Amino acid sequence: MDMQSFLEGRILDAARVDDVAQYIESGDVECIRGIQDGKCMRCLNEDRAYFYTFHCAVCNGACTYCRKCIQLGRVSSCTTLIRWRGQRTERPTNHTLVPLHLSDAQERASDELIDSLTARRNHLLHAVCGAGKTEILFQPVLHALQQQQRVCIATPRTDVVLELYPRLQQAFPNTFVQALYGGADVEQRFSPLIVATTHQLLRFEAAFDVIIVDEADAFPYTYDAMLQRAVNKAKTSEAPVAFVTATPSDKLLAQCKKERWGYSFLPRRYHGHLLPVPRIVVVRRLQKQLAQSKLPKALHDWLQQRLTKREPFLLFLPTIALIEQCLPLIQSVVPQVEAVHAEDEERKEKVLKLRGGELQGLVTSTILERGITITNVQVAVVCADDAIFDAGALVQISGRVGRHKQYASGDIAFFAESITIAMDAAIADIKRLNTVVV
Ligand SMILES: [Zn+2]
Ligand SMILES: [Zn+2]
Structure with a gap:
């Protein structure tokens, strides 16, 4: 019964569903080919550039699979997908919501x-x-x-x-x-x-x-x-x-x-305070200094301040290579720092360590630009003039600062060799939001 209701609304590879025959027999699901008439039936891709034909051991012939949705497992011409065709199951009605305090x-x-x-x-x-x-x-x-x-x-x-x-x-x-x-x-x-x-x-x-x-x-x-x-x-x-x-x-x-x-x-935060406005710190030959394992003075001073004031921080960098290069430099000023990026499986644990005070800072890619709240966090974007930091990303990153009622402000610094349109646009956008009358 649980499995039948689980299948409702789903489209799945039949080979991955236990006892699939009984659901086909009962008419709850129908079987379709994975790739039909030049279309992937899971992701609806029709772009031929994403189809790849290979010699398939399963159907022992030329078989085509969809590269567009390969992340979820391979769908090919000989894959059978099952698609829900049954009745709507009885829905629960006993939902409750814990009391909220909304502004x-x-x-x-x-x-x-x-x-x-x-x-x-x-x-x-x-x-x-x-x-x-x-x-x-x-x-x-x-x-x-x-x-x-x-x-x-x-x-x-x-x-x-x-x-x-x-x-x-x-x-x-x-x-x-x-x-x-x-x-x-x-x-x-x-x-x-x-x-x-x-x-x-x-x-x-x-x-x-x-x-x-x-x-x-x-x-x-x-x-x-x-x-x-x-x-x-x-x-x-x-x-x-x-x-x-x-x-x-x-x-x-x-x-x-x-x-x-x-x-x-x-346009306002729940606590009513204005959004912190980023400041730009122009550093000449920033990339080159980092590449030579030199910590620019402005950045050194920024880290030193965090250490003295015991403030947690996030330091954003544009690439994994730079993150790896800079980590020891940063640790030489603030020892309790680790690095995170998209492929890091311990990302969640490291964020928890920062939240719990076990770590003082994280050096990160844009992966932590959103969805993260750390009380009293201070933020630096290093090489903020890199193309990966578009205006939206810079606004999101700046939005990490001052989220807590008791720590409603904080420092957000863009370290860069030059000022990009994206940096200007992000700062203008934040200032504009702060002037909206509520
Ligand atoms: Zn597909
Ligand atoms: Zn095949």
Whole structure:
């Protein structure tokens, strides 16, 4: 029974499902070919550049597989996918939400989102870093669950899934919440509330009555048409989508306006203080000095200040190579520092160590640009003029500072050889938000 309800709304490789024959026989699922008429039936890719033909040992012949969604395991011409065709299972109704303390602005945005979802209208929740956007989602999610709707909160970043999952479990004590990301341990039973990476949505079809895309502007979602298709495929045709972000692209804002979505704007943090404005520190020959294992004086002084004041810090760098090169230099000033990046399996533990005070600082790639809250954290972006730091990333990184009521300000410094358009735009955007009258 658990397995049958688990299959609802999913599209999976038949070879990976136990006792699949009984579900085919009962008509709960139908079998389809993985690749049909030049189209991958899981990710809907039709671009021939992403298909690769090889000699397959399974079907003993020329077989074509889709490289576009290979991250989730190979789908080829001889793969059988099973697609849910059964009835909607009985949905639980006993959901509860622990009491929340929302500011007036949060309360208003929450009500606006409920209105949009009830009217099955898309919605853009535009809330500055630290506005408390996750709490804004709770009442709308509860409202949908109580209507026996199935809800998915999707985000491009695994780190954001890991941050949201325990908060959702805590907020909805009577609801079975499921977290889906690469390598997650998946309990095979029905969940009315799923928090997943956008990639994982490829394993669903017409499953959700509401999808909330958190950090909608984050890489790779914005750049990858496949992930946008994944959202559309995973929801029912009438299901509304809510986009949540601190840094909406012009394209998203234009689409919101043109298609008359609901829109909520929160220009202030939940504690009411202004966003910290970044300062630029121009350092001549910055890259070269670092490459020669020299710590520029300005950066040395910045680290020395953190040490003296015993402040936790995040130091962002553009590449893994630079992170590895700079780590010993930084440790020579502040010993309790470690490095993290996208491929680091201990990332979660290191963030916890920083939070717990075991570490004083982390040297990081853009992987920690969002979803992370550390009390009294100070932030430096080194080589802020690198192309990887676009305006959105710099706003997100700056948004790590001053999130706590008792530590509502802090230092955010951009160390760079020159001032890029992105740096200017990020600072202008933050200043503009601070002048919005609320
Ligand atoms: Zn595919
Ligand atoms: Zn084959």
